Amino acid sequence: MDPHSEQRLPLLVVLMAGGGGTRLWPLSRPEQPKQCLPLLGGRSLFESTVDRLSGSVPLEQIFVVSNRHLEPLLRAAATAIPAENFLCEPSPRNTAPAVAYALARLQARHPKFVMACLPSDHYIADTEAFRRLMQAARTLAEKEFLVTLGIAPTGPVTGYGYIEQGEPLPAVDGFPAFRVRRFTEKPGMELAREMVQSGSYTWNSGMFFWRSDVIDTELLRHQPAIGRAVARLTDAFERKDGGAALEKIWAAMPNLSLDYGVLEKSDRVAVLPARGLGWTDIGSWDALVELYQAHPELRTDVPEGHLDAGSKSVTVIRKTGDDRVLATVGLDDVIIVETDEAILICRAGKSQDVRAIAEMAQKRKSGRKPD
Amino acid sequence: MDPHSEQRLPLLVVLMAGGGGTRLWPLSRPEQPKQCLPLLGGRSLFESTVDRLSGSVPLEQIFVVSNRHLEPLLRAAATAIPAENFLCEPSPRNTAPAVAYALARLQARHPKFVMACLPSDHYIADTEAFRRLMQAARTLAEKEFLVTLGIAPTGPVTGYGYIEQGEPLPAVDGFPAFRVRRFTEKPGMELAREMVQSGSYTWNSGMFFWRSDVIDTELLRHQPAIGRAVARLTDAFERKDGGAALEKIWAAMPNLSLDYGVLEKSDRVAVLPARGLGWTDIGSWDALVELYQAHPELRTDVPEGHLDAGSKSVTVIRKTGDDRVLATVGLDDVIIVETDEAILICRAGKSQDVRAIAEMAQKRKSGRKPD
Numbered sequence: 001m002d003p004h005s006e007q008r009l010p011l012l013v014v015l016m017a018g019g020g021g022t023r024l025w026p027l028s029r030p031e032q033p034k035q036c037l038p039l040l041g042g043r044s045l046f047e048s049t050v051d052r053l054s055g056s057v058p059l060e061q062i063f064v065v066s067n068r069h070l071e072p073l074l075r076a077a078a079t080a081i082p083a084e085n086f087l088c089e090p091s092p093r094n095t096a097p098a099v100a101y102a103l104a105r106l107q108a109r110h111p112k113f114v115m116a117c118l119p120s121d122h123y124i125a126d127t128e129a130f131r132r133l134m135q136a137a138r139t140l141a142e143k144e145f146l147v148t149l150g151i152a153p154t155g156p157v158t159g160y161g162y163i164e165q166g167e168p169l170p171a172v173d174g175f176p177a178f179r180v181r182r183f184t185e186k187p188g189m190e191l192a193r194e195m196v197q198s199g200s201y202t203w204n205s206g207m208f209f210w211r212s213d214v215i216d217t218e219l220l221r222h223q224p225a226i227g228r229a230v231a232r233l234t235d236a237f238e239r240k241d242g243g244a245a246l247e248k249i250w251a252a253m254p255n256l257s258l259d260y261g262v263l264e265k266s267d268r269v270a271v272l273p274a275r276g277l278g279w280t281d282i283g284s285w286d287a288l289v290e291l292y293q294a295h296p297e298l299r300t301d302v303p304e305g306h307l308d309a310g311s312k313s314v315t316v317i318r319k320t321g322d323d324r325v326l327a328t329v330g331l332d333d334v335i336i337v338e339t340d341e342a343i344l345i346c347r348a349g350k351s352q353d354v355r356a357i358a359e360m361a362q363k364r365k366s367g368r369k370p371d
Numbered sequence: 372m373d374p375h376s377e378q379r380l381p382l383l384v385v386l387m388a389g390g391g392g393t394r395l396w397p398l399s400r401p402e403q404p405k406q407c408l409p410l411l412g413g414r415s416l417f418e419s420t421v422d423r424l425s426g427s428v429p430l431e432q433i434f435v436v437s438n439r440h441l442e443p444l445l446r447a448a449a450t451a452i453p454a455e456n457f458l459c460e461p462s463p464r465n466t467a468p469a470v471a472y473a474l475a476r477l478q479a480r481h482p483k484f485v486m487a488c489l490p491s492d493h494y495i496a497d498t499e500a501f502r503r504l505m506q507a508a509r510t511l512a513e514k515e516f517l518v519t520l521g522i523a524p525t526g527p528v529t530g531y532g533y534i535e536q537g538e539p540l541p542a543v544d545g546f547p548a549f550r551v552r553r554f555t556e557k558p559g560m561e562l563a564r565e566m567v568q569s570g571s572y573t574w575n576s577g578m579f580f581w582r583s584d585v586i587d588t589e590l591l592r593h594q595p596a597i598g599r600a601v602a603r604l605t606d607a608f609e610r611k612d613g614g615a616a617l618e619k620i621w622a623a624m625p626n627l628s629l630d631y632g633v634l635e636k637s638d639r640v641a642v643l644p645a646r647g648l649g650w651t652d653i654g655s656w657d658a659l660v661e662l663y664q665a666h667p668e669l670r671t672d673v674p675e676g677h678l679d680a681g682s683k684s685v686t687v688i689r690k691t692g693d694d695r696v697l698a699t700v701g702l703d704d705v706i707i708v709e710t711d712e713a714i715l716i717c718r719a720g721k722s723q724d725v726r727a728i729a730e731m732a733q734k735r736k737s738g739r740k741p742d
Binding site: 329 | 676682695698717727
């Protein structure tokens with residue numbers, strides 16, 4: 001059935017699960033960040049990500065990078081993944097060090113493989129379409145490309161980075177593929193419109209596939225310090241001495257994203273444009289509300305004690321221990337999120353500004369602690 | 372100075388303070404209704420009403436009608452008013468029984484007087500103007516009219532009853548006066564506009580002045596059962612046996628407003644149109660917000676823990692014991708009121724619907740109690 005089956009390298013998946021974003025404040029918080037919130041039919045985004053992979057990737061080939069605070073939570077949520085597959089960052093860095101760490105750990109066990117680096121806090125409606133695309137990405141990675149999955153834009157969104165397609169490559173397993181010409185930071189509305197109209201841009205989903213030896217070489221070429229760290233770490237993990245080496249090497253790791261440090265510099269980067277996945281990064285309350293509107297079955301919590309008179313398009317998410325009434329009167333297009341620590345009242349379409357509030361709230365909290 | 376001083380009847384003021392309205396829900400509640408809320412520079416509407424009168428009416432001539440629940444609160448708020456001036460209704464009735472009760476109590480002490488019946492939960496910006504108008508109303512009442520103070524409309528408001536002016540009467544102490552042609556219930560917007568444009572309508576403020584013997588006669592004429600009750604109660608209070616008689620007579624009192632029971636039927640009703648008092652009944656959150664906008668010095672509470680990003684015209688009133696953050700993002704024209712029992716989020720201009728919410732909340736509360 002599979003023309004590659006005899007010659008294929010193993011596919012090892014690394015889930016990035018250490019993030020502690022603020023965009024779903026106040027529900028997401030350091031102790032329970034977005035990937036751990038039970039937003040999808042009572043299951044968390046992390047659980048749902050593991051579910052999505054489990055049909056096509058053996059669970060012992062799934063690895064999870066997080067930190068000492070989140071690891072117990074994530075282990076408990078995915079008990080079928082072997083305990084030794086949970087990788088713990090000594091302190092928060094960025095994606096380049098995280099990839100280096102995972103690469104070293106995996107290389108110590110496997111001589112050569114395709115590595116998929118995937119976020120653990122995105123939603124994909126069509127699992128089958130995703131699996132097919134993943135197989136194509138794997139095929140393209142085997143051909144020594146650093147492969148990015150680009151999401152075909154559904155509108156001129158300013159909240160994502162964009163990938164500009166360059167020279168077309170031969171189709172892969174039926175999917176069109178391109179070399180990447182340029183990565184573009186989150187654009188303004190006018191530029192976003194132009195890019196979407198041109199048809200040659202996709203959103204950067206943060207889903208990457210590469211061969212272990214290829215990313216190793218590209219790290220050494222573009223970030224030699226990190227590349228050398230990978231070699232030393234790989235040796236240490238082979239000697240079963242990875243823990244001590246990691247502590248020492250990690251401290252010297254630069255705070256650098258892999259996008260900036262390698263992908264924007266390499267000439268081996270390719271993009272597979274993805275259509276019809278039903279993908280969202282749930283990067284804001286607006287995105288979650290849109291998702292719930294499109295897939296009402298995903299929303300299983302019923303807000304307790306909400307009374308309304310004459311409002312339209314009001315979404316209420318209540319996760320509180322108390323029994324207060326929450327009353328809305330005559331509101332249009334408002335998102336309300338209540339927890340035991342805070343209440344957020346946000347105009348629909350403005351939830352990108354929640355991040356600023358989360359920072360203010362953090363400052364307020366710190367400011368109130370005695371010195 | 373005062374041309375009437377030698378012949379004048381005493382002015383006795385009866386403050387109606389038993390109400391338990393729901394329009395400032397959730398801040399107003401049965402244990403602390405609107406008149407007891409410290410909304411005006413830290414002072415309650417009741418205190419502010421007593422303040423307004425105290426310069427021109429001796430405190431021993433001010434009486435307060437309330438109920439057993441509120442009386443302790445009101446006494447504590449106005450210790451300068453003699454304790455025996457607090458009248459306690461055995462159970463909630465309407466304004467006709469309340470006036471009958473007060474009339475009987477006052478008649479038992481004073482042979483003849485002018486009685487002012489005033490709400491205790493309104494705001495009046497210009498105390499001096501109010502005092503002059505009150506003197507004119509007293510003068511007109513001495514001439515055997517049932518006098519209402521009408522508020523000259525500032526716009527086509529649908530939340531008030533309207534008084535239609537009839538035949539002009541001779542000016543009183545420099546104020547124009549009219550016979551009342553008709554009382555009109557709260558109108559629709561179109562009718563309100565017509566009435567305001569005609570110039571011959573004022574808002575019914577619920578402030579009334581009449582001579583004791585005149586209201587006595589009018590009660591006997593239009594509500595003979597209540598009129599006879601006044602006679603029996605007056606006798607009982609003269610015999611110092613009022614308490615027992617009140618318990619018995621009160622039970623048979625009809626639930627009737629004085630407006631409907633007497634004023635709409637009598638041909639002795641006059642109106643003094645009031646201009647420039649700066650009056651508001653603070654009958655909704657919108658009204659309170661407008662008042663605070665016009666008189667910022669009246670607002671002394673600072674909402675704790677409110678963070679905002681990009682909102683305009685958001686009013687936050689927080690009276691909670693907890694320390695949660697309240698965050699608003701991108702909102703326009705919203706009123707937020709938070710207490711330990713409820714949180715209200717109301718579009719400005721829609722606060723008349725808060726009453727419906729208060730009823731729902733009450734039902735919810737009752738429904739949760741075991742039978």
